Amino acid sequence: MHFMSSQEYTTAQEHAAQIDSIRTQYEELAELAGSLAHEIKNPLSVIHMNIDLLSEDLAEIDSPISRRSVDRVDIVRQQCERMEGLLRDFLRYARLRDIDLVPGSLNEQIETVLRAYQAQADAADIDIEKYLDPDLPAIMLHSDSLQAALMNLVKNALEAMEEGGQIWARTYPTRTGVALDLIDTGSGVDDNTVLHMFEPFYSTKEGGSGLGLPTARKIIEAHGGRISVQSEIGRGTKFVLEFPTPKRLG
Known part of the structure; x- marks a missing residue:
């Protein structure tokens, strides 16, 4: 049977402390990322809503300029929807912790x-x-x-x-x-x-x-x-x- 020397014991303690520190930093970073995603989600929803309203306004104007603008607004809407989907997936990923089985x-x-x-x-x-x-x-x-x-x-x-x-x-x-x-x-x-x-x-x-x-x-x-x-x-x-x-x- 091998007994750890005092130096080995100290090294093991230091290694465990480093692991705990890394885990704590990771958890703090994950929590911060989740909070940031929430903060991005809210203004993005406002942008999406106003893009829809702008699209409706432009649809009532029949001119070459308005038609070009509608196309550009559609591109912005598509990117908003993509970002909302990305945030939704990220929040689902970040929230997953311990679950009751x-x-x-x-x-x-x-x-x-x-x-x-x-x-x-x-x-x-x-x-x-x-x-x-x-x-x-x-x-x-x-x-x-x-x-x-x-x-x-x-x-x-x-x-x-x-x-x-x-x-x-x-x-x-x-x-x-x-x-x-x-x-x-x-x-x-x-x-x-x-x-x-x-x-x-x-x-x-x-x-x-x-x-x-x-x-x-x-x-x-x-x-x-x-x-x-x-x-x-x-x-x-x-x-x-x-x-x-x-x-x-x-």
Whole structure:
């Protein structure tokens, strides 16, 4: 058995103190960023409202100048809407802290999300196949946030398939809990995108906030779980979500 020397103990204490200091600074920065986003949101809403009013006024004036002005006002409105969406996604990301978890069914969560997107899938000629283990053990979950994470993943899968395709959802027990595979036959992404896709503000989509997947990962990690991804251009993408199962619920 190894006992720490006084020097090793002091070093460990200093290291722990540094970690606590970094964590405190991060929390303060996150709180400041959230407050700043709120402060930006309010005047932006006022700008958006007045842009709409200005557009209505210009529409009543029939002249070449007013028509050009309407086009420019539309550009400003579109950018306002983009900024409002970005702020909305950021605040959702920044607010996610500890969540209250209760026993629940992962199968029911993915079933609810897939039902919500069934009409969109049908319209796009996309088949949704479900292979959900009926004996899947319960997990500790927060329904609203977990469904939000799953909706982001399913939405991404649908958007990756322009001319039909398939989505597979499969649940199964693992050695330490349960897992969910979400597989699509979409366009896939390259290795560099896989490497960075969970980083905040990284996006390959036109007008995307780059916060959807980071928020999904943050939600899954708040459930004690983890998410991984494999993808190949031209073949599709596979997300694997793993959640622990407390022994008392197994």
